[in-house]
Amino acid sequence: MLKAVLFDDEYIVTQGLQMMVDWSRYGIxxxxxxxxxxxxxAMVRELQPDIVMTDIRMPGLTGLQLIxxxxxxxxxxxxxxxxxxNEFEYIRKALKLGVIDYLDxxxxLEKIDEAIGRTITRIGHQQEHTQLKTQVAANKETLLEKAALDLLLQGKEAVPAWRTAFGLVEADRVVGVxxxxxxGKGEWMEEHPxxxxxxxxxxxxxxxxxxxxxxxxDQLWEQLTLRSPHMQETIGSGQTYGDLGEAGASLKEAVRALRYGVFLEEKGWNRFEHAEDSFPHGLTECEEEIVFCMRTGNKEGLLRTLDEYKHCMEAERLSPESVExxxxxxxxxxxxxxxxSGGEMKQQTNVAYRELGGMTSRDKMFEWLQEQMEMFLNFMKEDKHATKHNAVEKALVYIEQNYLHSFTLQEVADHVGMNATYLSLLFKEKVGTSYIKYVTKLRMEQxxxxxxxxxxxxxxxxxxxxxNYRHFTELFKKYTGLTPGQFREGHGTGSRLSEPAQEGGEHEQ
Structure with a gap:
C-alpha cells in the first residue's frame, strides 16, 4: 500500500480530505x-511517503520550498x-521541480480522484522502470560472475567473453589478476580504485x-593485512598473474592456502606463499589431495583419494605402460x-619400483601403490614422534631469540632443516597453537x-x-581489546607522553 501525507494551513482542507476521501480504495x-x-x-523525512500533497502557501516553509x-x-x-x-510563476517553478499535478x-472529490489516478499511474511507471534497471544490473552482474568463473576454468579461451561482460574499456585497464x-562471503572485500x-x-x-x-x-595486500585480525572467515590468496589466462592457477593456489589455513584453524588471511610445498608446480588436484592427506596424517582421506584415482584410470582405459x-x-x-618430515628414511621405505615392472594387472599395480603409500604414511607417523620434539624445540628456541625481529616461517623451517608447511603442522600438534598465534602472543606480551x-x-x-604501525595497532587491539594508546593510558603511563602523527596524519586514539 502506498503512503501519502497531506499539508495545508487550513484545517478544513486537511480535515475534510482526510475524512471524505476513501483512501483505501486507491490502495493508499x-x-x-x-x-x-x-x-x-520533518514528517516527510520520518515517514518517507510515496505521495506528498501540499498547499503552496504555508508558514515556516512554502510548498515550493518543501518540494x-x-x-x-x-x-x-x-x-x-x-x-x-492564480500564481502562474509558482506553477511554472512547481512543474520544473517535477510536480505531478497542480490543483486549484x-x-x-472529482479533482482529487483524477489527480490520484494520474499519480498512481506515474508511480507504477516509475516502479516498473526501477525494477527494469535493477534486473538489468543484476543480469550484468550475473553475466560477469559467470564470465569470471569461465576465466578460472577455461583460461585464455574465456578471455574474449570476459572482456565483453567486464566492459571493453574497463577490460583494457586490467593488468593482472x-x-x-x-x-564464507563475509564483508571483508571493499571496492578500490x-x-x-x-x-x-x-x-x-x-x-x-x-x-x-x-x-x-599494494592496496589489496594492505587491506587484507589490516582486516585479517577481525575476520571471522579463513581466506587463502593465490599469486598475482599478469596474464588473465593464468587465473586458474591463482585459484588452485588460493584453495590450497585456504585448506591449510582451515586445518591450522587460522582465521583471517593465509597467503599461498606460506602454504606452498617443496614440489614443482603443475600437480593435479588428485596429487595435491594426496600431499595434503599425507601431511595431515589423514589415512582415510588418502585411501579414498587413491580409490577415486583408480576409478579415473580405469575409465580412461590407459595402456599398462601408461598406468605404470x-x-x-x-x-x-x-x-x-x-x-x-626431516627423518632418516629406512632402506625398505624407498620406492620399490622394480616390483611394479613385473606386473601386468591394473589391480595389482594399484594394490602395490596403496601398500607403498600406507608404508610412507606409517613412517611419517612413527618418525613424527621421534623427530617432532627436536624440530619444534629447536624452532621454539629460534623464535624466542628472534621474535623481536621480522622473520618468516620459511626462515624458521630452514633453521631446523624441515619443509615449512610440514613444520607448521608439527608445531600446531605439539604446542597446541599455530606458529603465527604463538609468535603474535610473544610479541604482544612484550x-x-x-x-x-x-x-x-x-x-x-x-x-x-x-x-607497519596500523597492522600492529589492529593486532594489539584484537589481542587485548584495547588500542596500544588506550592500554597505556589505562595503566597511568600516558599522561606525560604524546604520540607523533602516524600514517595519514592521524593520532592514535
Whole structure:
C-alpha cells in the first residue's frame, strides 16, 4: 500500500480530505497531516511517503520550498500541489521541480480522484522502470560472475567473453589478476580504485577474483593485512598473474592456502606463499589431495583419494605402460612427502619400483601403490614422534631469540632443516597453537611491557617486529581489546607522553 501525507494551513482542507476521501480504495494509506512547512518536512523525512500533497502557501516553509528539498533528498516522491490563487510563476517553478499535478482550490472529490489516478499511474511507471534497471544490473552482474568463473576454468579461451561482460574499456585497464578463496562471503572485500573484485560461490568455497588496474597490488595486500585480525572467515590468496589466462592457477593456489589455513584453524588471511610445498608446480588436484592427506596424517582421506584415482584410470582405459608411469609418479610423490618430515628414511621405505615392472594387472599395480603409500604414511607417523620434539624445540628456541625481529616461517623451517608447511603442522600438534598465534602472543606480551614502561606506540611497534604501525595497532587491539594508546593510558603511563602523527596524519586514539 502506498503512503501519502497531506499539508495545508487550513484545517478544513486537511480535515475534510482526510475524512471524505476513501483512501483505501486507491490502495493508499494517509499516514500524516501538517499545517506548516517545517513540521511537514520533518514528517516527510520520518515517514518517507510515496505521495506528498501540499498547499503552496504555508508558514515556516512554502510548498515550493518543501518540494525543492524533497526533490533533492527523495526524488522518486510523487508531489501534488494546490492553491487558491492564480500564481502562474509558482506553477511554472512547481512543474520544473517535477510536480505531478497542480490543483486549484476549492478541492473537490472529482479533482482529487483524477489527480490520484494520474499519480498512481506515474508511480507504477516509475516502479516498473526501477525494477527494469535493477534486473538489468543484476543480469550484468550475473553475466560477469559467470564470465569470471569461465576465466578460472577455461583460461585464455574465456578471455574474449570476459572482456565483453567486464566492459571493453574497463577490460583494457586490467593488468593482472589475483584469486582469493574463503570459507564464507563475509564483508571483508571493499571496492578500490586500483582493482575491481568479482565474488561468487564456487563448490564449497566463496571465491573472489581481483582484477587489478595497477601493479604491484599494494592496496589489496594492505587491506587484507589490516582486516585479517577481525575476520571471522579463513581466506587463502593465490599469486598475482599478469596474464588473465593464468587465473586458474591463482585459484588452485588460493584453495590450497585456504585448506591449510582451515586445518591450522587460522582465521583471517593465509597467503599461498606460506602454504606452498617443496614440489614443482603443475600437480593435479588428485596429487595435491594426496600431499595434503599425507601431511595431515589423514589415512582415510588418502585411501579414498587413491580409490577415486583408480576409478579415473580405469575409465580412461590407459595402456599398462601408461598406468605404470602414473602409479610410479604417485609413489614418488608419497616418497618425497615422507622425506620432507626431516627423518632418516629406512632402506625398505624407498620406492620399490622394480616390483611394479613385473606386473601386468591394473589391480595389482594399484594394490602395490596403496601398500607403498600406507608404508610412507606409517613412517611419517612413527618418525613424527621421534623427530617432532627436536624440530619444534629447536624452532621454539629460534623464535624466542628472534621474535623481536621480522622473520618468516620459511626462515624458521630452514633453521631446523624441515619443509615449512610440514613444520607448521608439527608445531600446531605439539604446542597446541599455530606458529603465527604463538609468535603474535610473544610479541604482544612484550609490547604490553614496553608500553607500561612509557615507550611511544610507534617505537613499540618497531621494537616487537612490526614495521607497519596500523597492522600492529589492529593486532594489539584484537589481542587485548584495547588500542596500544588506550592500554597505556589505562595503566597511568600516558599522561606525560604524546604520540607523533602516524600514517595519514592521524593520532592514535
Amino acid at each position: 494509506e494517509l499516514v500524516g497531516t501538517a499545517a506548516d512547512g517545517l513540521s511537514a518536512l 525543492e528539498v524533497i526533490a533533492m533528498e527523495k526524488p522518486d516522491t510523487a508531489c501534488i500541489i494546490f492553491s487558491g490563487f 482550490k476549492p478541492i473537490t 589475483t584469486v582469493l578463496a574463503a570459507t 586500483s582493482y575491481r573484485p568479482v565474488s561468487f560461490p564456487y563448490e564449497k568455497e566463496w571465491v573472489t577474483v581481483i582484477f587489478h588496474y595497477e601493479l604491484p597490488a 608411469q602414473e602409479v610410479l609418479k604417485l609413489a614418488y610423490i608419497g616418497y618425497q612427502v615422507a622425506k620432507e 609490547a604490553k611491557m614496553l608500553l607500561l614502561k612509557g615507550m611511544l606506540v610507534n617505537d613499540v611497534s618497531k621494537k616487537v617486529g612490526y614495521y
